[in-house]
Amino acid sequence: MKILVIACDKSGYPAMIKYTTENTTDHELTSILKVPCLGSVKESDILEALEGECDRVLLVGCPIDSCFHQDGSRFAQRRVNRINHLLEEADISKRVVISFVTAEKISEIKRTLDLISGTPAQEELKP
Amino acid sequence: MIVGERKPIPEILAMLDDSKKVLVLGCGTCVTVCLTGGDKEAKELASLLRIKGYEADSLTVERQCELEFINPLRERIQSVDAVISLACGVGVQALYELDSGKSIYPGLNTTFMGMPVKQGNWEERCWGCGDCIIHLFGGTCPITRCAKSLLNGPCGGSKDGKCEVKPDRDCAWQLIYDRLKKLNRLDWLLTIQPPKDWSTSRYGGHRKMTREDMLL
């Protein structure tokens, strides 16, 4: 799958950089964009990414109760839920995924990336 | 302010049917503040439609209910197959006054006149009965907030201060009693309210308001 990664510069970004230097993945990570907080990611930006070639947008950031800016991850989670709901309602198979990590806990990233291949959309595409 | 809710996407898609070029019109006033039909939401919907394969674009005007703001849109509307308006019902009808020959599809279900009780939560406060007597009830309008619109006391079905018709809503008469008690005006409840003259409300027919001194 083509995945655009948006990561917060406190935890998500260092975790993604660590992950990509030590591991490879079957997915194509088109970009890793650094933002100051997942709370600064607009729904319109995510949708714009999905309008392009991306199948998934992956948000990686601080855990919900440990967001450096207190509420950023919480808002991001709600926005992701809302967009996924809209995409489902519109019968579009693309999705947004959000993953909470600390700068060291990259196992969570591997788990998330593995999960992405297991979605129904991917299975439909298989011959 | 006027509050509405976005129509479910399948309903909107059904309205669009075989249109190809779609224009999503947002409104910059009430629906922006209640986060259902403003610029952000219009862009969102246009994005979704583009992913579905429509040629969609979005545009937001300050207020869709003012002809001066929507007149400049005539040409744009002509160039598309369908228009989805995210304004309240007033805005949608105003767009029809442009006589563009196209169908304007409402993207919102306009629901009520209300206020934000806290961030993200809007509640109905006014029904528009045209004959305001809020002060007699300590600031809680019984027409709007009582499910049965009773004017002369509670129905007696409330439980723990909650309405029997919608158990997650407060019983309006409980609120009225509490408020009037605080204001030391419980004696107002002893006055019997006569049957309401509904002719000033929607039941009296389509309503108008004129300021003669301002007519051009």
Place this chain on the structure above:
Amino acid sequence: MKTVLIVSLGDTRSWMKPWIDQIDTHFPVRVHSLSSAELGNNLPLDYDRFIFTGKSLLLHRENIARICAAANIDPLRVFSYPEEHLPQSMDDEKINQWNSYLHQVILAPEAEQPVEAINLHLIKKIAVLGKNPIDDSILEEFQKVGLEIFQPIFPFAIERQGIQYCIESQTGATIVGGVVVVPEFQPVFSYPIPNEVDDTRKVFFLEDFKNKVPMRNFRKQTAVFLIPEVMVSAETWSTLYDISQLLVQRDQAQVFILCREAVVAGDGLERKYLESRKSGVLIEKIDFSRLILQPSLDMRGSWVRFVTERDGISQKILSDWLIKVPGKKFIPYDFTKIFSGDRLIPSLSPLNNINLPLYSLPLEGWYQLPDNKLTIDTHYAIQEVIDYFQRGVTAERNRAMVDEEKCVLCLTCLRTCPWSAIDIEGTSKRKKARINWEQCHLCGLCSTSCPAGAITLYGLEMGKDQHNSRRLEVMGVSENTGKI
């Protein structure tokens, strides 16, 4: 000719030199490199672009702002690239990625906004708020490092002034750089003793019982200590262990401690716990909802029926003495009376956030001590306050701006801002939301929740229709800056 300065945070990388010189771009560009330590040497820093490289953990906005403030660099000209992805040699395939990134950095449009990173001045004075007279030992810890103490007397009001606070009291207006809240506790004993049991006159609070111990002998008597609270001070536990041990060893009394949690964390408490148990004190964790107390027939003691959590066995003992050990209930400081301004300050209580200092409150510069005495935890809290003053605050002026024309005054940003940095200002003719740049942490929550899209965070946005946006592409090369 565009000039680019590569700043290496952390160790200088001498191997960067060769391939910096061989950078292949279609544009005339001069590239230099420095380590961040060398930045302070007053070198002329009028470069078009800066690329900060270092461990990805160091590349967050706050760190970059701090370096820009110290070296007087325009933060909108700064880009970043993680050291982990730098090519190690000339043959490394990462060279292509690095080259294309450099290409994009040079092509990035000029920033139109004059942004400045500034180290804010913090006055070395703190206000200490608390009900009871504050322990001098705590105040001394602050005075030792040069922080002046100001203890406002009620009635007073606090208003924000940038990142400092102005306290208006009867003595006038005082400006402080931070506020420390000392908590207040109330003794609480939540288990209801039945009246009949009280009538035996053998039920006492620990403080009162403590006074009896040296004055009489409890030979062949049974004493039961009840501790239904979870939050009990280490001091109380220490006293309890001492008394119970004494009763067993001196008087050969039988002692039970029935508690919710047996506390062993604290100075010397573990040792006391073990000694008490060794001496014969029975310490049991019980379920207080199943505790039954009844007076004995001769009213000289009480029957205590309890169920131990350990094995769920119900036991019944006849006790001569019942001693109530109170816990402490934390009384939250009432902030509603002291904040002025029309912004609704949310309830101030410490956040359970591993990314923020443990004892900080959701307002910059506010800290709450865990205790009103100088314990180990209080020391940590005091150190956090001291660190705050040492670290200082860096803010970026003009970076988060509200477009007056678009703002509809819906108040969403004001309510959403986690740092309470937004105000409504203006005359009655035209009000608008204003972001206080000194208080703003540039998290972006306001900009994304603004329904009218009136807030812009220059250089931190992702939208393609904004000429001031930047996409920091690390993996993936694209022809056009602006498309993914």
